Amino acid sequence: MSRVLVGVKRVIDYAVKIRVKPDKSGVVTEGVKHSMNPFDEIAVEEAVRMKEKKLASEVVAVSCGPAQAQETLRTALAMGADRAIHVEVAGAEYETLQPIHVAKILAKLSQDEKADIVIVGKQAIDDDSNQTAQMTAAILDWPQGTFASKVEKSDGGLTVTREIDGGLEVIKTKVPAVISADLRLNEPRYATLPNIMKAKKKPLKKITAKDLGIDLAPRIKVVSVEDPPVRQAGSVLPDVDTLVAKLKEGGHV
Amino acid sequence: MLNTIRLLVQCQNKQYVLEQIRCASQVLPQLSAEKYNVKRKDFATVQSSDVNFFKTILGNERVLTDDNDVTPFNIDWIKNCRGQSKVVLKPKSTQEVSQILSYCNEKKLAVCPQGGNTGLVGGSVPVFDEVVLNLMLMNNIVSLDEISGALICEAGCVLENVDNYVRERNLIMPLDLGAKGTCQVGGNVSTNAGGLRLLRYGNLHGSILGVEAVKADGIIIDCLKTLKKDNTGYHLKHLFIGSEGTLGVVTKVAIHCPVLPKAVTVGFFGVENFENILQLYKSAKSSLGEILSAFEMADRDAISSTVKNLNLPNPISDYPFYVLVETHGSDEGHDGEKLNRFLSKEMESGLILDGTVTSEPGKMQTIWNLRENIAGAGLRHGYVFKYDVSLPQKHYYELVPKIKQRLGDKAIVVCGYGHIGDGNIHINVTVPEYTREVAGLLEPYVFEEVSALQGSISAEHGVGFRKPHYIHYSKDRSALQLMHQLKTLMDPNGILNPYKVLPEEC
Structure with missing residues (x-):
């Protein structure tokens, strides 16, 4: 029986239209609906299923961020996590929080909590970094099974099916290990009302990065965030000859 | 990645829409005229000289006459009705609508006004060879007063597009319905569409501030005010809300948008x-x-x-x-x-x-x-009989088990769903294919039951082509007579959306 640590990030909800700040320093987050990163939801679901199958004894959800990160942790608790740890990172520090910092936090907590498996989403839909799982594994010097679409218990370790270019790869890892969840790993459940109520009473511990002895000094600087170019309007041409002429004119043929 | 997720969600919808298009193209539904045994009224038929005239107003590209081009405009989306129109017109302005109607009125050519064609009672497709007047190209937003929330837009604006537009300005459209991605505001107004949030934001008769419409003779009726209060004379705009294109063609709408909820x-x-x-x-x-x-x-x-x-x-x-x-x-x-x-x-x-x-x-x-x-889900199985009725809440669900029992194994699914708050239930009866036997078991049975319970045989879908001969279950003879008089006054030749809404005699 093992303990599973799941990383969950609070991001702008995927159904919300993203707006870039006028000064191009980032995107508008104020007054915008947030929810749990969809890949992290899949990670939580997988951890909870492990517990339901008695492959895990406890599921601990972790989130790094401002006070509102606790809402995301409550969602994880409502889905079935047993307890939560909120690593408070607020203000300017949160703006420059990067996967390297999160990986260090997760690695430290894995050791403190004696976790056997760390599961995170393969990437967050806001910064699309896809680094946290890999960095966490490296810091801990644990094996990693990234882009997992299937995780099974096999003697003494895990068998992980990975989504790779053009197909699937099946690997075996020892435990402890780090897993990153891909889209097809499972379909996350909706938290049911009784579980939403219960989640309010589950333990949620708040700590800071400083408590863990982790330095959050930024390593990279955001130069500019810009909207994707607007697609130009098409036009209807009267006949094929005009089309060919236009294509030649534009140097396409 | 965000886009991938969003796409996955959208695809589920799109696939289903595509499936419908595929189905529609494979098997053409039976002609409405044959299926429901209707006799063509004494209108003129479209001649090549008429088509030429339309082309002088709209140009070649906005007059469709090719069979393949015209077919989709003849069929309603639940594949229940199919008309035989030979020409589709796509005006871009109120002036063009006016010119077309004035010409058709003079030549006694029947006209079927059409919006997003998402209606469920066959009101938006022709029955015979009516000229289809599709307003899809009248899709401009004219103005928005962010203080009062008054929006003016053209009739062909797709509801969802307008909703997105006002949402960016912290407002919402007062109506929302399943067909929002296709249906048009003009059609919503003409059919007095209800929808999912009527409970909170009320009926369109309350939120429509003004209407610009064109009468059958081409005269433009300008009631396009954006005032909340205006008690000067008869409230004519209400004649165009819910009259399903039989009294005039709605070309512009002023609508009151509530604040976007935080x-x-x-x-x-x-x-x-x-x-x-x-x-x-x-x-x-x-x-x-x-x-x-x-x-x-x-x-x-x-x-x-x-x-x-x-x-x-x-x-x-x-x-x-x-x-x-x-x-x-x-x-x-x-x-x-x-x-x-x-x-x-x-x-x-x-x-x-x-x-x-x-x-x-x-x-x-x-x-x-x-x-x-x-x-739309039942369409996968075959044919769906749809009923949209209002009932006192305590009797709301009574009809569903009764219909189930009446049809026995002739129906694949009999289900009920709807807006409890408005006392409006939708009953869908899915059968492998349309048969007169099942139709005979359902109609007028359903309407008789509704009438006995003091309900309405059409809560929000309207009367359209499918229900004129049942309208008497919900409306008194005196009311129907006045409706006929209004129709004669506003459209003496009866060219606007014939065979719809009003029964032949009352």
Whole structure:
């Protein structure tokens, strides 16, 4: 029986239209609906299923961020996590929080909590970094099974099916290990009302990065965030000859 | 990546729409005239000289005459009706609409005004060779007063596009319905569409501030005011709201947009029986008060066939009845507190067996998606008889078991769902194919039952082509006579949307 640590990030909800700040320093987050990163939801679901199958004894959800990160942790608790740890990172520090910092936090907590498996989403839909799982594994010097679409218990370790270019790869890892969840790993459940109520009473511990002895000094600087170019309007041409002429004119043929 | 996720969600919808298009092109529905045994009225037929005249007004590209081009405009989206029009016109301005109508009136050519063609009673497609007047190219937003919330737009604007436009300015459209991605505002007004949030934002007769419409003779009636109060003379705009294009063609609309709610929450619950739904509704009204924006129900068959046919996720497990509750408010904390109290109380009382509640936009969308797709899900099986009736709430669900019993194994699915708050239930009867036998078992039976319970045979879908001969179940003879007089006054030649709304005689 093992303990599973799941990383969950609070991001702008995927159904919300993203707006870039006028000064191009980032995107508008104020007054915008947030929810749990969809890949992290899949990670939580997988951890909870492990517990339901008695492959895990406890599921601990972790989130790094401002006070509102606790809402995301409550969602994880409502889905079935047993307890939560909120690593408070607020203000300017949160703006420059990067996967390297999160990986260090997760690695430290894995050791403190004696976790056997760390599961995170393969990437967050806001910064699309896809680094946290890999960095966490490296810091801990644990094996990693990234882009997992299937995780099974096999003697003494895990068998992980990975989504790779053009197909699937099946690997075996020892435990402890780090897993990153891909889209097809499972379909996350909706938290049911009784579980939403219960989640309010589950333990949620708040700590800071400083408590863990982790330095959050930024390593990279955001130069500019810009909207994707607007697609130009098409036009209807009267006949094929005009089309060919236009294509030649534009140097396409 | 964000886009990938969003696409996945959209694809589920798109696939289903594509499927419908595919079905529509494979098997053409029977001609309405034959299916329902209708006789063509004494209108002129479109000559090449008429087509030439239309082309002088609209140019070649906005006059469709090729069979392949015209076919989709002849068929309604539930594949129930098929007209025989030979020409589709796509005006871009009120002036063009006026010129077309004035010409058609003079030549006694019948006209079928058409918006997004998402109607469910065959009102938006021709029956014989009426000229189709499609307003899709009149799709400009004219103005928006962000202080009063008054929006003026052209009739062909797609509801969802307008809603997105006003949402960016912290307002919303006062109506929302499953067909929002296709239906047009002009059509919504002409049919007095109801929808999912009528409970909160009221009927279009309240939120439409003004209308510009063109009469059959081409005269433009300008009632396009944006005032909330205007008691000068007869309130003519109301004649164009819900008259289904039989009194005039709506070309522009002024509509009052409420403020975009800052806090939105959706709950989806399993309930044991219909009696409990009514109790829950009563409790929701008193506990949630002004923030309650929708209270919808669906029975097990409605949800399970939608989940199965369209491969949509059901957020909770299997229950005899489902309820969807939505709140719109201005303060998340305040709304959350109210909602929590309501939920704790009703979980304890047992009115709510289980369920889920969320304020995450993506999840709310998934839940609404399930509810909104019930309407189209039955089409996968074959033919769907659709009834949209208003009933006093205590009798709301009575008809569904009765119909089930009456049809026995002749029906694949008989399901009920709808807007509890408005006393409006939709009953869908899915059969392998349309047969006169089943039609005879259902009609006029359903309407007789509704009439006996003091209900309305058409709550929000209108009368259209399918129900004129049943209108007397809901409207008195005196009222029908006055309707006929109005029709004669406004459209003496009867060219506007003939064979629809009013019965031949009353």
